[in-house]
Amino acid sequence: MIVKIGHGNNPRGLAIYLHGKGNHNEHVYQGRVGGAVIGGTAGTIGDRTGKSWAREFDQAAKLRPDTKGRVYHMSIRNHDQDRVLTDREWSQIGARFAEKMSFQNHPYAVVRHADSHVHIAVSRVDFTGHVWNHSQDFRKARALSRALEKELGLTSTREHSQVRAITRGEYRHAENSGLTPAQHRSQLAQVVRQARDDAQGQGREAFERNLAAAGIECRANVAKTGRVSGYAFRAAGDDTAPWLKASQLHKELAWGQTQMILDGPERSHTPTPRERDNQNAPERHPNHAQPGLLVGAGRVIATSRDGHTLEDLAGHAGRKMGQRLATAIFRAAPTWGSPEQQTEMERD
Numbered sequence: 421m422i423v424k425i426g427h428g429n430n431p432r433g434l435a436i437y438l439h440g441k442g443n444h445n446e447h448v449y450q451g452r453v454g455g456a457v458i459g460g461t462a463g464t465i466g467d468r469t470g471k472s473w474a475r476e477f478d479q480a481a482k483l484r485p486d487t488k489g490r491v492y493h494m495s496i497r498n499h500d501q502d503r504v505l506t507d508r509e510w511s512q513i514g515a516r517f518a519e520k521m522s523f524q525n526h527p528y529a530v531v532r533h534a535d536s537h538v539h540i541a542v543s544r545v546d547f548t549g550h551v552w553n554h555s556q557d558f559r560k561a562r563a564l565s566r567a568l569e570k571e572l573g574l575t576s577t578r579e580h581s582q583v584r585a586i587t588r589g590e591y592r593h594a595e596n597s598g599l600t601p602a603q604h605r606s607q608l609a610q611v612v613r614q615a616r617d618d619a620q621g622q623g624r625e626a627f628e629r630n631l632a633a634a635g636i637e638c639r640a641n642v643a644k645t646g647r648v649s650g651y652a653f654r655a656a657g658d659d660t661a662p663w664l665k666a667s668q669l670h671k672e673l674a675w676g677q678t679q680m681i682l683d684g685p686e687r688s689h690t691p692t693p694r695e696r697d698n699q700n701a702p703e704r705h706p707n708h709a710q711p712g713l714l715v716g717a718g719r720v721i722a723t724s725r726d727g728h729t730l731e732d733l734a735g736h737a738g739r740k741m742g743q744r745l746a747t748a749i750f751r752a753a754p755t756w757g758s759p760e761q762q763t764e765m766e767r768d
Contacts, residue, residue: 421565421574422497425558427489431477431541434491435470438531438539447533455533459511460518462527462543473529473541480527483549490544492523492554494561497537499575500602504535513568514540520564523552604661609669611636612653616678621686624648627678632656639663650675 428434439454441447447454455470457463463473481490496513498505505513514530517540528542544552569576599607615630624640631638631653639652653669654661666673 421569423558423561423565424495424497425561426493428491428493429489431474431481431491431543432470434493434541435474438533438541439468439470442533449533455531455539457529458507458532458538459514459530460528460540461524462541463529470529470531473527476527477541477543480543480545480547483547484545484551487545487551492542492544492552494540494542495537496540496565500536500600501606502536502574505572507532509572510538514538516568517561517564518542521554521557521560523554525550526552605664605669608636608653608655608664609673612666612669612673616673616681620681621684623682627682648675648679651678 438447439456441453449455452468454468457465457467457470457473459465460473462476463470467473477491481487484490494517496517510532511530514528515524518524518526518528523542523544526543526546528540530538530540532538542552544554546552566576568574611634612631615634615636616627618630619626628638635656637654637656640648641650641652642648650665650667652663652665654663666675666678
């Protein structure tokens with residue numbers, strides 16, 4: 421979860437923002453533009469205007485008109501790919517923050533205007549005239565957010581922070597493509613990462629070839645000196661798709677790390693099961709390449725089609741098993757070799 425904190429003096433202005441369409445038309449909740457109150461100690465549940473809680477903030481502020489920064493504002497966001505939390509869960513999360521940060525007795529409202537995040541508006545002045553001291557607020561909020569991630573099975577703050585802020589172009593593209601900005605980034609990052617890994621040790625040209633083959637346009641940021649400082653990517657053939665820098669997709673795709681992979685040693689080849697079997701097979705007999713019999717040192721040795729002796733092929737089962745196998749073959753084919761040779765094999 422990511423927590424952002426702000427301060428101000430105008431509760432009505434904050435209400436207009438939280439219950440309005442947002443800077444990029446991103447405030448949509450339950451199919452309607454703007455947020456709704458889902459919890460807290462101020463306002464009315466379901467309020468779509470924010471007038472109810474803003475009015476209470478103003479009433480409390482009259483008890484301490486000299487207070488600066490009397491409106492405290494938090495936004496709490498989980499990852500877009502996490503499960504969608506219910507209103508009840510988000511309301512309980514708001515109550516946990518209020519208790520942890522000690523503003524539970526002050527007027528506050530939990531406003532939701534998206535699946536993945538809520539805002540908490542707090543009046544620092546309560547109805548007794550007490551002013552809430554918000555010192556160490558970020559430390560407390562961060563500790564609680566990490567605890568909630570574990571309790572609710574959400575993406576950790578560290579993983580969440582690997583993804584950069586959504587751009588206006590991505591919001592416009594989402595309207596046309598049907599993909600959320602997070603889904604679009606995730607798919608693009610996956611393709612770029614695969615193209616990079618497949619080009620390990622082969623340089624930029626191989627990387628760009630892999631991207632083109634996967635249907636991704638790339639644009640290198642090259643200085644006059646010829647030094648490359650990064651790449652931007654987008655889906656080929658889609659003029660509405662925004663150009664996104666690698667660092668916007670994921671920090672691990674930033675040029676510094678990508679360059680080390682492209683200029684490093686080539687990926688080692690992973691042998692196939694067939695190749696591993698050939699590597700582990702017994703050494704081929706140097707004096708024979710056809711199936712039949714080898715005569716040498718007074719012994720008759722049966723060989724396979726690829727030149728391996730039967731004793732070699734049965735080596736994993738033990739030398740004695742190989743001898744028994746060879747003897748059985750000679751008994752089944754008495755025309756191989758002379759009777760004396762067969763007798764010598766059987767004695768062994």
